[in-house]
Amino acid sequence: MMAIDDDMLMAFVDGELDDIGRARVERAVAQDPALRRRLEEQQRLRDRLSAHYGPIAEEEVPERFRSMLETNVLPFPAAPPRPARPLWQTLTALAATLVLGLLVGRTLLAPAPAAGPFAVEGGAMVARGDLAEALETQLASAQAQGAATRIGVTFVHNDGRTCRTFDSQAAAGIACRTGADWQVLMTAAGSGPQRSDYRQAGSENLLVQQAAQEMMAGEPHDDAAERRARDSGWRSSTPRR
Amino acid sequence: MQAFERELLTLLPRLRRFARALAYDAADADDLLQVALERALKAREQWAPGTRLDAWMMRIVRNCWIDEVRSRARRARTFAPEEDGEMVGVDMLDQIEAKAEMHAVDRAMASLTPEQREVIALVLVEGLAYREAAELLDIPMGTLTSRLTRGRQALVQLLEAA
Numbered sequence: 001m002m003a004i005d006d007d008m009l010m011a012f013v014d015g016e017l018d019d020i021g022r023a024r025v026e027r028a029v030a031q032d033p034a035l036r037r038r039l040e041e042q043q044r045l046r047d048r049l050s051a052h053y054g055p056i057a058e059e060e061v062p063e064r065f066r067s068m069l070e071t072n073v074l075p076f077p078a079a080p081p082r083p084a085r086p087l088w089q090t091l092t093a094l095a096a097t098l099v100l101g102l103l104v105g106r107t108l109l110a111p112a113p114a115a116g117p118f119a120v121e122g123g124a125m126v127a128r129g130d131l132a133e134a135l136e137t138q139l140a141s142a143q144a145q146g147a148a149t150r151i152g153v154t155f156v157h158n159d160g161r162t163c164r165t166f167d168s169q170a171a172a173g174i175a176c177r178t179g180a181d182w183q184v185l186m187t188a189a190g191s192g193p194q195r196s197d198y199r200q201a202g203s204e205n206l207l208v209q210q211a212a213q214e215m216m217a218g219e220p221h222d223d224a225a226e227r228r229a230r231d232s233g234w235r236s237s238t239p240r241r
Numbered sequence: 242m243q244a245f246e247r248e249l250l251t252l253l254p255r256l257r258r259f260a261r262a263l264a265y266d267a268a269d270a271d272d273l274l275q276v277a278l279e280r281a282l283k284a285r286e287q288w289a290p291g292t293r294l295d296a297w298m299m300r301i302v303r304n305c306w307i308d309e310v311r312s313r314a315r316r317a318r319t320f321a322p323e324e325d326g327e328m329v330g331v332d333m334l335d336q337i338e339a340k341a342e343m344h345a346v347d348r349a350m351a352s353l354t355p356e357q358r359e360v361i362a363l364v365l366v367e368g369l370a371y372r373e374a375a376e377l378l379d380i381p382m383g384t385l386t387s388r389l390t391r392g393r394q395a396l397v398q399l400l401e402a403a
Contacts, residue, residue, distance in 0.1 A: 006390050014364060016371050041397050046365060048400060052346040053366045057258040062271065065253055068278055069246045140291050152290045153244075165290075206286060222244045 004028045004035060013042045093207075097186065117171065118184055127175050127182040135164055135175050135182045139230065141223035152205070153212060153220040154229060162234045163215065165208050167191050172208050174215070177234040186211050245285055248294050249278075255367065259299055262362035263306045265351040266343070273309065277302040299367070300377055303359055310355055349399040357392030360385055365393075 004025055011017050012025040029036050117131035127135055134149035143150060152165035163176035163185070173187035188207045212220075221229060229235075253274075260277070261270040281288075281301050288297050343351070350358055363374040364385075375385040 006394070007386050010390055010393060011371075011386070014371070041401065042393065045393060045397050045400065048346060049361075049365050052344065053258050053262060056261050057254040059254070059257070061253045061257065065257075065274065065278060066250065068275070068282070069250050143291060150291050167289075205289060209286065219243055222247060 006038075009035070009038060010042060013039070013046060097188070117168070118187075121181060124178070125184040126178075127184055131166065131168065131175075132182055135166060135177075136234075137230070139223070139226055141226060152208070154226045155212060155216045155220040156218060156237055157215050158217045160217075160236045160238055162229055162236060163212070165212050167205060167208070172205060174208060174212055177236070185215070244290070245288070245294075249281070249298065252295055252298055255295070256298060256302060259362055259367055260302055260306075261347075262350065262366040263303065263358060264309075265347045265358075273302065273306055276309075277305045280305060296373065296377055299363070303378070306359075307355070345400060349396050352399060353392050353395055357388050357395065360388045361392045361396070364389055 008017070008021070008025065012022060017025065029039055117127060117129055118125050119128045120126075126132075131149055134147070134151060138147065138149070138151045140151045140154065149166055149168040152167060154162065154164045157163045157176055161176040161178060163174055164182075165174050166172060168190050171187045171190045174185045175182040176185055177183075186208070188205075191205065256277070257270065257274055260274045261267065264270040264273050277298070281298060284301070288294065350361070353361065359378065360374060363369045363377065364371065369377070371382060371385055371389075375382050378385070
């Protein structure tokens with residue numbers, strides 16, 4: 001019989017073993033009093049740690065932390081100050097977007113419009129296929145780990161339409177609900193192959209986030225508002241300004 | 242309030258506990274959390290909506306703590322050679338007194354290496370899976386499990402002896 005080393009015993013205590021590993025440890029513990037003592041030692045340690053740290057998470061959080069978060073958001077509804085951007089930067093950004101748009105149009109629209117994420121309908125670019133599906137149904141608060149398209153924020157556009165930011169391997173951007181379609185207002189390079197959950201967003205997302213902030217009336221939807229918006233069919237509201 | 246702040250607010254109790262496990266002292270832990278929150282609010286653009294805010298935030302807390310540990314070590318190096326006399330004596334007394342008042346678990350955590358302490362905090366205190374903790378710390382699984390094992394053995398020895 002294979003000896004149970006400390007790493008395996010601890011993986012057992014931490015619930016990191018599969019069924020076979022667990023059965024093996026349980027059998028060994030039943031036959032070996034010394035091993036059982038080591039196991040009990042580890043369980044006592046876990047109990048001791050949770051007795052000590054558990055109550056800390058139950059304590060009332062000091063006011064200074066809550067107010068840091070609360071005061072931080074006050075400036076937002078009153079239009080956040082934006083650094084003035086020199087004209088050349090704006091022009092460069094516009095040119096870059098234009099080139100990107102051309103590329104996106106070429107590579108994603110041209111060969112088989114029905115298969116790509118975008119199509120041109122009545123002179124406007126609209127979402128199709130999986131992208132349209134994701135915009136229509138996916139909630140940012142409940143998306144699958146490996147979802148091909150990730151939804152970022154949902155918000156009300158200055159003109160009253162409900163808009164959402166999206167990101168996928170091929171393209172990121174902003175789409176607004178227009179009639180029965182999702183009109184794509186801007187695109188940027190996507191985040192590339194599936195990235196790990198903890199990695200931070202790249203600069204391409206920043207571009208989309210900034211553009212979204214410019215268009216946004218009020219605050220982005222929270223989880224509940226996002227769900228309500230979906231359930232009511234992404235209805236537009238009256239323009240706010 | 243925006244979704245970012247709202248979610249952060251719900252994470253505060255857990256983040257405080259995590260900070261306490263890293264800093265093993267209640268006042269230090271709250272100072273650590275404050276610094277980490279300031280850093281997070283400045284860096285909020287770097288958080289990708291839809292990804293886990295708890296992991297992102299724990300990483301910031303942990304990085305802030307490493308900075309603090311490094312600057313304490315720097316301060317200790319700067320002061321120690323010149324002040325071998327009374328200053329050190331007073332400081333030592335303070336430390337001994339403080340240690341006697343500490344909770345046994347805090348004292349045991351304080352005697353671990355920072356590397357052992359952070360894996361214990363993530364896995365045993367916060368209940369992260371090995372894979373999640375390894376990813377958060379950017380270390381291989383083997384490194385994580387060996388630190389975890391050594392840290393645990395040290396804790397068992399310290400706490401069972403008491």
